[in-house]
Amino acid sequence: MPANSASRQLSASFRDPSGFLFSRNGILYRQINHAYSEDYARLMDSGLYEKLVKANLLIPHVETDQAPAESDAGFKVIQPELAPFISYPYEWSFSQLKDAALATLSIHKRALKMGMSLKDASAYNIQFVRGKAMLIDTLSFEVYKEGEPWTAYKQFCQHFLAPLALMAYRDVRLSQLLRVYIDGVPLDLASELLPFKTKLNFGLLTHIHIHAGSQKRYSDKVVEPRKGSMSQQAMIGLIESLEGTVKKLTWTPAGTEWGAYYDATNYTDSAFEHKKQLVREWAVEKKPSLVWDLGGNTGVFSREAATSGAFTVSFDIDPAAVEQNYQVVKKNKEQNLLPLVLDLTNPSPAIGWDHAERDSFGQRGPADMALALAVIHHLAISNNVPLPQLAQFFAARTKWLVIEFVPKSDSQVKRLLSSRKDIFPTYTREGFEAAFLEQFILHKAEHVNDSERVLYLLESR
Amino acid sequence: MHFSPLPYLDPGSGSLIIQIVIAALLGIGVAVRASWGSIKKLFGFKPKADDDDTDGDAS
Numbered sequence: 001m002p003a004n005s006a007s008r009q010l011s012a013s014f015r016d017p018s019g020f021l022f023s024r025n026g027i028l029y030r031q032i033n034h035a036y037s038e039d040y041a042r043l044m045d046s047g048l049y050e051k052l053v054k055a056n057l058l059i060p061h062v063e064t065d066q067a068p069a070e071s072d073a074g075f076k077v078i079q080p081e082l083a084p085f086i087s088y089p090y091e092w093s094f095s096q097l098k099d100a101a102l103a104t105l106s107i108h109k110r111a112l113k114m115g116m117s118l119k120d121a122s123a124y125n126i127q128f129v130r131g132k133a134m135l136i137d138t139l140s141f142e143v144y145k146e147g148e149p150w151t152a153y154k155q156f157c158q159h160f161l162a163p164l165a166l167m168a169y170r171d172v173r174l175s176q177l178l179r180v181y182i183d184g185v186p187l188d189l190a191s192e193l194l195p196f197k198t199k200l201n202f203g204l205l206t207h208i209h210i211h212a213g214s215q216k217r218y219s220d221k222v223v224e225p226r227k228g229s230m231s232q233q234a235m236i237g238l239i240e241s242l243e244g245t246v247k248k249l250t251w252t253p254a255g256t257e258w259g260a261y262y263d264a265t266n267y268t269d270s271a272f273e274h275k276k277q278l279v280r281e282w283a284v285e286k287k288p289s290l291v292w293d294l295g296g297n298t299g300v301f302s303r304e305a306a307t308s309g310a311f312t313v314s315f316d317i318d319p320a321a322v323e324q325n326y327q328v329v330k331k332n333k334e335q336n337l338l339p340l341v342l343d344l345t346n347p348s349p350a351i352g353w354d355h356a357e358r359d360s361f362g363q364r365g366p367a368d369m370a371l372a373l374a375v376i377h378h379l380a381i382s383n384n385v386p387l388p389q390l391a392q393f394f395a396a397r398t399k400w401l402v403i404e405f406v407p408k409s410d411s412q413v414k415r416l417l418s419s420r421k422d423i424f425p426t427y428t429r430e431g432f433e434a435a436f437l438e439q440f441i442l443h444k445a446e447h448v449n450d451s452e453r454v455l456y457l458l459e460s461r
Numbered sequence: 462m463h464f465s466p467l468p469y470l471d472p473g474s475g476s477l478i479i480q481i482v483i484a485a486l487l488g489i490g491v492a493v494r495a496s497w498g499s500i501k502k503l504f505g506f507k508p509k510a511d512d513d514d515t516d517g518d519a520s
Contacts (some may be wrong), residue, residue, distance in 0.1 A: 017469055120470055149484070154476035206483050215475035223474040229481050233495075237487025238480065 007069040011356040018139040022069040033073040084311040089123040090179040091340040092324040094251040100126040103133040110253035118145035121156035132337040146227030153236030158184025168249040187212035203245025253320030274449040283308035295375035299325040315342040370398035387435035394438035
């Protein structure tokens, strides 16, 4: 095959001269450059690759005989296993970011034992695959030379330690700083935002506060440490200190927006069970491979969809609900469910160089099936989105839509309208159907038992 | 001297210096622990299994 036939280099991986990702005929490959051949050989021959893959810490790959996309630099082309859905650290709950941090350190430690080192510690190199935080960048390893410091130390502190400390000690919503700062939270900012008591924590004192001070002090100086300036023992001490510091950071959801939502609704058990049954039946019938549950709360209905075998992403605006959902994934070792934090009224944008390093929420679609359960009143009434625009939004993002219409007579809608003027004359079942059937074909409409709500199965036109 | 080869990420001057200082300090702890382990072993205590060698999940 000619080297450049229909191959497209992916813009997220331009920084590393070791190689890059490209897609050819719809398949994702990674080119390894000659410059990286020695490190790659060590990774594969030392047994480190096998060990990490077995421990679910590194994405498996196969070597292919594909021609390199850039043949001059190319040494080999590998085909990594695909992550079913790419997510970003600003979409993770506290424990997801923490597990990603611990996976990164564990990989580095294991690499050191086999004469290699992790040369970068980017949170974007970690993805959740089969329920586990896994390194997806096979080219992140280099041969370790004793005496050299960890080049990724600063990056680890910015991508993981600073946001985790801010979430644990200040406010969990500060994870959103990662959406602004693509290379992690600047340490001087973290140091300024963290409460004083974090200076009494040895790990945070050194790795964030003093680290930030040192960055400022040496910001315009060139430093060339002596050879052998950091023994392997010192390196292990550093990694264990980071590990201990991360492990001690905790956050428990309390006073959550939705924590008691299911208890406070006017749902009867029978309505709840009926809704679960319909979601399960329709998912099994339509066999989607990717389901997005938009407004998934703690994932009750996502799990019904996932029983069809679909990989299900359960999005919710509330970090506490996502945290609880993730804890269930871990406890039950669920492999096809990914909880993520997302504000549907302001979804993740495309960020980075040329808006092309991290995809927007929309770019990562469309899904085969989307669930929009008990969410339309929040979008149409709380956020004032007209129904035709809502229909367009969903039609662009999914083939099948399972959507629940919640009428004005429902107590949840009454609550939303109690403190504001009702400027929504078209928010009726008829108005809903008129708007949505412009974009979708009606397959099913079922009254949910013991409620005034209707569940629709729609197919985009 | 330069690290060989130069890393493609800038490790940052201030980050490098503080890392070396902190790590030197923490390295002493590792060394003490290692020698303490061999002293204990001398007296017949079994060394604790390193959890990083167990293959399983890291979380």
